[in-house]
Amino acid sequence: MDRRRFIAFGIAAAAGTAGLTACQGNGPGATTAGGGSGGGGAKNALTVYCGADTNIQDLWTKTLIPGFEKANQGTKITFQFDLHGQNSDQVLNKIAAATQQKKDPGIDFLESMGDRAGEAGLLADPSGKVANLTGVLPDLQAAAAKNSIPYRGSSVLLAYLPDKVGTPPKSLDELLVWIKKNPGKFAYNSPDTGGAGDSFVQTVLTKYLSAADLKTMTTGYHKDLEGKWDKGFATLAGLNTSMYQKGVYPNGNNGTLELLLQKEIWMCPAWSDQFISGRKSGVVPKEAEALQITDPSFTGGGTYAGVLSASTKQDAAFKLANWLLEPTQQAAIATAIAGYPAIAMDKLPGTVKSEFADADPGNLRPGFNSDMDADMKNLWQQKVPGN
Structure with a gap:
């Protein structure tokens, strides 16, 4: 649960090719929800990076990705999972280098690390593109780094x-x-x-x-x-x-x-x-x-997602962000991993409300x-x- 220290992206980006090579050689494996290899080059394919524990991996591969692909026929999500975010610094170096060089970073959406990427200026502005942000809890909004998107929390x-x-x-x-x-x-x-x-x-x-x-x-x-x-x-x-x-x-x-x-x-x-x-x-x-x-x-605090400014598939990535903040998905997150919803409890089923009755998720x-x-x-x- 502890945050890792923020690294100096300006220096990392200046390293350019070295940072990129290191990430490609030792970075997280890319899988689809079904566990196979995925390629993010197709127009209707999104690549999501996740550096977390296995419960979050299960949440995405078993619940969120199948749900989004069903709701958006023809869209395929490639899921890059990095256990405990061990390679997160390398991944962010790669994104910083690609952004500076105006190249596709090979990742479109960060499941977490949105706060770190936001502080580094690597995220696209969600204003007007993620309508459900208006329903996010004020404490989560107030703590958000530039252009990051809160989608769950804990305390x-x-x-x-x-x-x-x-x-x-x-x-x-x-x-x-x-x-x-x-x-x-x-x-x-x-x-x-x-x-x-x-x-x-x-x-x-x-x-x-x-x-x-x-x-x-x-x-x-x-x-x-x-x-x-x-x-x-x-x-x-x-x-x-x-x-x-x-x-x-x-x-x-x-x-x-x-x-x-x-x-x-x-x-x-x-x-x-x-x-x-x-x-x-x-x-x-x-x-x-x-x-x-x-x-x-x-x-x-919250877990912050983000759409990369260097991504060539921002429209689809923002659609994913908006979908995550819908009550159905927020309830699914609460049920699957007991994560605090990022939206008000009055928008969620009674079973979710009772589960968090004494937790005060609005006070983070x-x-x-x-x-x-x-x-x-x-x-x-x-x-x-x-x-």
């Missing part, structure tokens, strides 16, 4: 066992009190191993920040402000003896959920999609519940700038465990 929630917890804490202050009153029954993963623990740490630090400082830390890198995290780090260090086994911090987002499944703990931060889908698969206790806290809430508080977040993780290691 960190407070997961808990209702038979053990009773009335769960609704705010951060209530949560901090609960942790100390119930030693050993709360855990969060170390922030450098997953976004759920990272969000918990950021949320505690945010408690002591002014609105102006928080906005500055969210939108840019300001190392001189990091001293304002000291009160938050002191609060986190003060929780050590109240953590699971008096200071054990699990490895990864799944680490805390495994403890919840075993009922070793009663409460933990968890990603909304992992929690909701985990209840269905048995990775999370079926009786477990989750809610969004307040003052401040845990962090969250952004996290710290990626460089500040990297510094925060290092400082947490120095100031919190064992102190």
Whole structure:
């Protein structure tokens, strides 16, 4: 769930042929929805790049691509899947080089990385071409990079066992009190191993920040402000003896959920999609519940798609973007991967509304700038465990 750092595309594009060659030699494999090789040269063929986990691969190959091709007879989508986005820097280098050279990049639509590509000026303007953008949630729109298109979201929630917890804490202050009153029954993963623990740490630090400082830390890198995290780090260090086994911090987002499944703990931060889908698969206790806290809430955000400005098939790519934001597809995304819809809940079926009733998907508080977040993780290691 963590964002990768943005690379200097201007330098990468200047490298030109070197970046392009590297990507062609080691980039993601191209497949159609049926798993065969695909070629994107035909007029009615689109190439979609996706750098994500296998659940997103399944969402596209089993649900979205077949649905779009059925609704648009004669259109064929070639799907380039890159597990965990391992080659995303190379792919973006290739796109930057092709854009600079006014060549077809061989990719038309980015399933994710729209925020990074938007910041690099690689996306075509969707204004007037994606009518359903008018229905996207304001928080997702406000956080969008230039010309990027939000199409799903997620956030960190407070997961808990209702038979053990009773009335769960609704705010951060209530949560901090609960942790100390119930030693050993709360855990969060170390922030450098997953976004759920990272969000918990950021949320505690945010408690002591002014609105102006928080906005500055969210939108840019300001190392001189990091001293304002000291009160938050002191609060986190003060929780050590109240953590699971008096200071054990699990490895990864799944680490805390495994403890919840075993009922070793009663409460933990968890990603909304992992929690909701985990209840269905048995990775999370079926009786477990989750809610969004307040003052401040845990962090969250959107996944941003984009149509490449260098693509020669922008009309078809914008049609795909608009189709993704229709209520039917938004409901399918929510059902398949428990992803937050990018549109208002009142446009979706009751089953979707009930699934996200306590998640507050309209409240997606952004996290710290990626460089500040990297510094925060290092400082947490120095100031919190064992102190």
